[in-house]
Amino acid sequence: MSTNPFATSSPPPVFGEQAPVAGPVGGAWGPASTPLDEEDEPFTAAHLAAANEAAVPAVGGAGGGAGSSRPAHTALTFTESTAAVPSASSMGGRVGQPSSSGAAPVSPVPRVGSAADQALLASSPGPSAPLGGNGGMAGGPAGAPQEDPSKFAFYNIKRYRGLFNVDTSDVLARLLHAVLLFFRGDFLQYTDGNPDLYGPFWVASTLIFVTAAAGNCASYIDWTMHKPEGSTSAGWYYDVDKVGGSFGLFYGYVGVVGLILYFVLRWFKAGVSLASVWCVYGYALAAFIPISLVCVVPIESVRWAVVGAATLTSGTFIMLSLRAPIHEAAGAKALPLYIGMIALHAGLGLALKLYFFRYKDIPMP
Template sequence: MMSGNYTAIDNEKVSGSVPAAPDQGHVAVKFADSDLQTFPPSEAQGKISGASRPPRDADDTFSKPVSGSEEAQQSSWFRTFTIAAYKPYFDVDTADVLERIKYSLFPFRGTFTEKTANSPDLYGPFWICTTLIFVAASIGTFVTYVAHKLKKEQWNYDINLVTWAAGLFYGYVIIVPLCLYVILKYFSAPAGLVQLFCLYGYSLFVFIPALCMSVVPLDIFRWVIAGVAGFMSATFLALNLRAHIMSAGERWFFIVAGIFVLQLALAVVLKFYLFTVSV
């Protein structure tokens, strides 16, 4: 039987046992520097300062095609048919649109292109043209309806007024900037195509209140309204494009004059087909 006395074994060698390792004090472990990129911890561990974040393209450096390669050109071409390519041009709020509309109503400032040089939008032009279409159709419908009721005649809605107005406004704000873009490119004074769409779209806003005032059954008053609206719109375009087109050489004046006259011609067309409602 084992006795109650115990013998302490301190650093003694016992047959069949492993010798105890002597205490050598604190040993510092050094790690060699690694070339691996250190990513910041997850957001759950706390906020990370901007200096410690990886570069924005750290996760897709190897997935991007080489600039100038055939793959890059195809990717750029196919991107024009995606919604993401046009999303930045609709990224505006109500305050931005209202401010740009305000600038379009003061044509003599000529600072619209400077204000929208870095952020042209297509949201405002789209809704301005759409509003013009519905205002033109509704005004014409309302006037003819009242006139027929006063004469106690049968009234029928004319759907052709909507389709005609849609073709006029959408066609004008797309085709004319495209043609001007080609002309400026030919004269070595290229302008941004989206910037031209934006400029021409906002130039049409003045015709919305003009169409609303055309309900007054006085032909001379309608001529004045159409003339003032056309002059304001044409001046807005000419003054905002003049500084840029002057770099095209000696022919800059003819280009600006053509823009001004074409916008006035639009006002004349609107006078005969929209500002004049016949019963």
């Protein structure tokens, strides 16, 4: 039976007292035969003070006596650190917002789209960005490949994404430019080579339902004021055909007339795209939306006046917007084209008045 090498005959220590720890004597458990090197010495207060460029404090015995066995506790004083510590006021607020106090501001987190952010994301593809005027990815990181819409087939919706690259502010600004600033004639330059079909589509769609509703409202007013006295056999009915008629009138005018004009301009070799022609004709219809509501008033002179004003202003907007490319391409030969454009637009105004608001004038008392 082997003996326990860690066994001892000394009594166990009393609870609360520190018992001396001693390893086995001899062999590999014995004391080291060589002293520690200087570089193997433990990390002392001298090392810590030297790292902070401070003098080593004097450590004396308790009570200053030389024969004291235990040194007294002495507080060490170090130099002030050079690291910038943010103040308490700079720790609040938004992420990356510089401090407004007098302390040194903390470097803010770069905002998305800033120069620092672009440099940080220069090697990554980055998030999706809206399409630019040429159909490519605009607003992406520098050096990102531009998407060419012409590589898609004509039936692929990705080919036409650039024609809907507008927001609400863009559409409203173009509407105001077409209605209030129709006499300037710089609409194609104002769109900056980025014609859209989003605004023309909603302008024509809004005009379809507004004219159909206003025309039926005017019809009801006319029936109420001119029905025979005491007649109960005949009633008023909503004319749903006006919705279909307005659909063919306005979509046909923008789509078909714009397409014919585009082919004529191609024959003259004018540098105008089909999207630009549709954009001009679509926004020109915006002038007819408010006058359709005014035409509900049962006074023929007012109806003719507002329809004529809307036809004149919208026709002027179309002629002035397309005058420069037509004149550069056709020159003196463009006179028949101008006459045809004026005649077709005047026909639109007459069709609007005679189809939707052709009712008897109600005499005012």
